[in-house]
Amino acid sequence: MSFPWAKQYEPKQPLMRWLDEKLPVPRLVYNAVGAGYPVPRNLNYFWNFGVLAGAALGIQIITGIVLAMHYAANGGVAFGSVESIMRDVNAGWFLRYAHANGASMFLLVVYIHIARGLYYGSYKAPREMVWLLGVVIFLLMMATAFMGYVLPWGQMSFWGAQVITGFFSAIPLVGESIRIWLLGGYAPDNAALNRFFSLHYLLPFVTAGVIILHIWALHIPGSNNPTGVDVKGKQDTVPFHPYYTAKDAVGLGVFLLIFATLIFFSPNLLGHPDNYIEANPLSTPAHIVPEWYFLPFYAILKSFTADFILPAKLWGVLAMFGSILLLFFLPWLDTSPVRSSNYRPKYRGFLIVLLVDVLLLGYVGGAEANARNVILGQLASAYYFLHFLVILPLVSSSERPRALPNSITEAVLTKHGGTSPAQTALAN
Missing domain, CATH: 1.20.810.10 (Cytochrome Bc1 Complex; Chain C)
Incomplete structure (x- = not known):
């Protein structure tokens, strides 16, 4: 996006002017992460x-x-x-x-x-x-x-x-x-x-x-x-x-x-x-687990325990890779014109449930594979796919979002107790 109001790079020193003409690396850095790159004023941590x-x-x-x-x-x-x-x-x-x-x-x-x-x-x-x-x-x-x-x-x-x-x-x-x-x-x-x-x-x-x-x-x-x-x-x-x-x-x-x-x-x-x-090929550990950051996907993998048309092992592999590849289609699964969950209370609620679900998958992935944990993993895995493939499209097409601010400036001023331009116009 072109920002007409962005400050332009103007080298002051002769060496920097010469470098900017021959290899404009300083200009590139200035426009990418410097004063030449304007960003919204309300970004949080x-x-x-x-x-x-x-x-x-x-x-x-x-x-x-x-x-x-x-x-x-x-x-x-x-x-x-x-x-x-x-x-x-x-x-x-x-x-x-x-x-x-x-x-x-x-x-x-x-x-x-x-x-x-x-x-x-x-x-x-x-x-x-x-x-x-x-x-x-x-x-x-x-x-x-x-x-x-x-x-x-x-x-x-x-x-x-x-x-x-x-x-x-x-x-x-x-x-x-x-x-x-x-x-x-x-x-x-x-x-x-x-x-x-x-x-x-x-x-x-x-x-x-x-x-x-x-x-x-x-x-x-x-x-x-x-x-x-x-x-x-x-x-x-x-x-x-x-x-x-x-x-x-x-x-x-x-x-x-x-x-x-x-x-x-x-x-x-x-x-x-x-x-x-x-490593000892002749001694299998009692409980093989991956690193913590793989545990939710490992839980999805372990959730398939019975053959149905295809072997359970293959279903688990397809589900594990599918749980990640599903993210590629997210921009088209969520059709709501509103971006921020701050103005989508229904979607925000389901997003919190998804977070809890992923944490539950992480627990199951590292826990012993007993009957209770297998059932928990199957339910959590089912909800994960349900969220993206069913709940998200339905919510995005049916919910009524809250009113959006007219601009970022209005939202910032209203949040900090100032007067927005709209409020000033109405007061006048």
Whole structure:
């Protein structure tokens, strides 16, 4: 989107003028994250999480590159090389814990970022491409995180790879061939470890490239805002710098404080103790579970226990992947012209129920597979798909939203006790 009132970049120094003429990187940065990029004046702290996700990715790439200098992707020595990093490499324990916990922090930030998009309708026109690229980033992150979890070559690493890749064998006719192709053999071993390591190293850079496209797509229509009302003019915006760079700095400080607390005081809180036991193909752990950020999808996978036309295993695989791919169609499943849930009370209620449902799926995914938990997982899985495929289209076509403000400025002034332009006109 073109903002005629945006401040234009005018280099003052001769060197900067010369650089702007030959390679306009300063202009690009100024227009992307500086005073040349106007943003809605009413953004709250939920809009910090995009920047926090970028910071988390940067931490993962930097720590991952250094760890790769010391890691050996060989089934015979991989576990020992990780232990050597912890004990013998200068600050190796810090790098390893920062990388392992950084993955959890990265996924946590992204989950909150997605929840904000769902609540404020950031997937609606004209920002469909921003949302679609975001889902692509989410899929890349999940693939990267899974392959990274295999690399320590502990018990959970080995058996997690065995179980997850085993689901591909449920695909009729070609499933077993795909599984063998992925692993490079009939079971996780050196070939699988090398493949996962190379892809785990590569995919973060692919993710960074898609993030650049994501930001580019965002700058075309401009940022959404808590009211969901389009920008009407200069009075509705403020420059990104210094207003939101300062706000993002506060959010980043809080993020780093929580991250540091996790690393220094409870680095193994989110890990599994069995992963400190070297991988043993002859000893199956009593309870195989993935990392916490995969648990809701793992619960959906486990919810199919009986064959019906297709094998239960195949139904579980289709449902697990379908639960993520469903997000691609969200801009067209929600047909309401109102974006923000602040003005859609009925939709907001169902969104809260969805949040509780996802948390329940997370609990079931990590719990023992007894009869009660299986039923809970089946009910929660059914509601997840019901929300997107049935409830959302019905609510968006039938609800009567509350009246929207005429502009962002009016909403801000009314919220803070000021007088909106409409109220001033009526008073006169």
